[in-house]
Amino acid sequence: MRKLISITLIVAFVLACTQKAPENVVLRGPVFGTDFSILYYVDDGTNYMDEIEGLFENVNMSLSTYIAESRLSQINRNESNEVDEHFKKVMAASKVIYRLSEGVFDPTIGNVVNAWNFGADKNKFLTDSTTIDSLMQYVGLNRVGIVGNKIQKPKETYLEFNAIAKGYGVDVIGEFLESKGIDNYLVTIGGDMRVSGINKEKNQPWLIGIDDPNFDGSQSFSKSISLKNESMATSGTYRKYKVDANGNRYAHIINTKTGYPTKTNVLSVSVIAEDCMTADAYATTFQAMGIEKVKEFLERHHQLKVYFIYLNENNEMEFLTLNGFPE
Numbered sequence: 001m002r003k004l005i006s007i008t009l010i011v012a013f014v015l016a017c018t019q020k021a022p023e024n025v026v027l028r029g030p031v032f033g034t035d036f037s038i039l040y041y042v043d044d045g046t047n048y049m050d051e052i053e054g055l056f057e058n059v060n061m062s063l064s065t066y067i068a069e070s071r072l073s074q075i076n077r078n079e080s081n082e083v084d085e086h087f088k089k090v091m092a093a094s095k096v097i098y099r100l101s102e103g104v105f106d107p108t109i110g111n112v113v114n115a116w117n118f119g120a121d122k123n124k125f126l127t128d129s130t131t132i133d134s135l136m137q138y139v140g141l142n143r144v145g146i147v148g149n150k151i152q153k154p155k156e157t158y159l160e161f162n163a164i165a166k167g168y169g170v171d172v173i174g175e176f177l178e179s180k181g182i183d184n185y186l187v188t189i190g191g192d193m194r195v196s197g198i199n200k201e202k203n204q205p206w207l208i209g210i211d212d213p214n215f216d217g218s219q220s221f222s223k224s225i226s227l228k229n230e231s232m233a234t235s236g237t238y239r240k241y242k243v244d245a246n247g248n249r250y251a252h253i254i255n256t257k258t259g260y261p262t263k264t265n266v267l268s269v270s271v272i273a274e275d276c277m278t279a280d281a282y283a284t285t286f287q288a289m290g291i292e293k294v295k296e297f298l299e300r301h302h303q304l305k306v307y308f309i310y311l312n313e314n315n316e317m318e319f320l321t322l323n324g325f326p327e
Contacts, residue, residue, distance in 0.1 A: 023041070023042075023045050023201075024039055024040070024041050024199070024200060024201040025038075025039070025040050025041075025042060025045060025046070025047060025048075026038070026039050027039075027047070027048070027049050027052065029049075029053070031056045031060075031169070031189060032056075032060065032064075032165070032166055032169060032189060032190065033066065033190075034166075034189060034190030034191075035189075035190065036056075036173075036187070036188065036189045036190075037186075037187075037188045038052065038173060038177075038185070038186070038187050038188075039185060039186045039199070040177055040182050040184065040185035040186075041182065041183075041184040041185070041197070041199075041200040041201070042180075042182055046180075048176070048177075048180070051176065052173055052176065055172050055173060055176060056169065056173075058086065059086055059165070059168065059169045059172055062084050062086035062087050063086060063087065063090060063161050063165045063168070064165075065110065065120040065121075065160050065161075065162070066120045071083065071084060071087060072087070072159060072161065075151055075153075075159065076110070076158050076159060078155050081150045081151050081152070082149055082150060082151075083146055083149055083150065083151050084149075086168070086172075087146075087151075088146055088149075089168070090161050090164055090165060090168050090277070091144075091146055091151075093164065093168075093277050093278065093281065094107050094141060094161070094164060094281070095141060097164075097278070097281045097282065097285065098141045098142075100301070101285050101289070101297075103140070103141075103256055103257070104256060104285050104288050104289055105163070105256075105281055105282075105284065105285040105288075106139060106140070106141050106256040107141060107159050107160055107161050107163070107164070108138065108139045108140055108141050108143070108144060108157050108158070108159060109139050109160070109254050109256050109259075110158040110159055110160030111135045111138070111158040112132060112135050112136065112139065112254050112259045113160060113254050114158070115131060115132060115135060115259075116254065116261060118254070118261075120160075132259040132260065133259070135259065136258075136259040137156075138154055138156040138157045138158070139157075139256060139259070143157065144157060144159070163235075163280065163281055163284040163285075164277055164280050164281040164284075165280075166189050166190060166192050166233075166280055167192050167231070167233050167275075167276035167277040167278070167279055167280025167281065168276070168277040168280070169189055170187050170188070170189050170192050170193060170194045170231065170276035170277075170280075171194060171231070171275050171276050171277050173187045173194075174187050174194040174196065174276070177196075178196070182196075183196055183197045184196060184197030184198055184199070184200050185197070186199070186206050187276075191211065191233070191234050192231075192232070192233040192234070192276055192279070192280050193208065193227075193231065193232055193233075193276065194230075194231040194275070194276045195208075195227045195228065195229070195230060195231075196228075196229055197228070197229070198228065204226075205226040205227065205228050206226065206227050206228065207224055207225075207226055208224060208225055208226070208227050208232065209221030209223070209224045210223045210224070210225065210234065210268075210270055210307065211234065211236065211268065212309075213236060213267035213268050213309055213317075223307075223319075225325075225326040226326065227272070227326075230272050230273070230274065231272070231273055231274065231275050231276035231278070231279045232270060232271065232272045232273075232276075232279055233270070233271055233273075233276060233279035233280040233282075233283040234268055234269065234270040234271075234283055235253070235268065235269050235283035235284045235286070235287050236267060236268035236269075253284055253287045253288050254288075255288060256288070262287065262288050264287065264290065265310050265311045265312075266287055266290065266291065266308060266309075266310045267309045267310055267311065267317070268308075268309045269283050269286045269287050269294075269306065269307070269308055269309075270283065270306070270307040270325070271283045271286065271304055271305070271306055271307075272304070272305040272306075272325060272326075273303065273304055273305075274303065278304075282304060286306060286308075291308055291310065291320065294306060294308075294322070295322065298322050298323050302323055304323060305321075305322070305323045305324050305325040305326075306321070306322040306323060306325055307319070307320070307321050307322070307325045308320040308321075308322070
């Protein structure tokens, strides 16, 4: 009996020594005009880069306005009305946020964005009041719908999902990792992120830095927070804006009611939500809404946590946390 126990212990020891130690896998690369970073914890160290790049390609070919052959580009040129599952999911989420925001979030603003040279089609239109008024006639997501696998829209309507597609891409990768039984991961695309579980390598929650609004293009972090099983997206106006002759700064986010860039004192908005697609869309929406209207909105939507960095009347930087955004 003693000999049997000894053999069992030796076998167990040998197996423990030969098994590969669990590890964090780190994947990085370019996507959607920016960069992605993925960290996940898996016992055998499996590298899913090929599958992940394939998923990115599928999302791009569905939703990008920067790829002429994408499904969205063909729809905007009225060459096709066929949509896929990626398109339907993003459209469904867009419809909800369009309704709740009373049209502040509206993907049909795409041609107006192009007119101001903030979109994929640079110098496509003249930026004058007559042109803007003409383009605004076709803005309104309520005029667009999907029946089965086909989209119905006015032929003049131009859709752009840039304010939500990046967050959706993050969710696609997060859901893929979960389908592989991976419970601990961090997925980021250009600063938008989704986390699950903890950082197993450090045995602590995922620690996330929030960018300072540096106009010189440098990167620094004055605030860091812990996230667990949440998503966060940040929309900033400090790198993409216009300044008029009087020194007024206008955000790259177009006012969906007027067709003109949003005059704002908000430098950045960070939103925490259950999924990254929602966080991404609301980060852009809240830029356009402004702080006071966002405060009113959040009284009815406690699931969203928000962090503003803005300039006060004296042009001094201030910070505001709403709905329990982590301090």
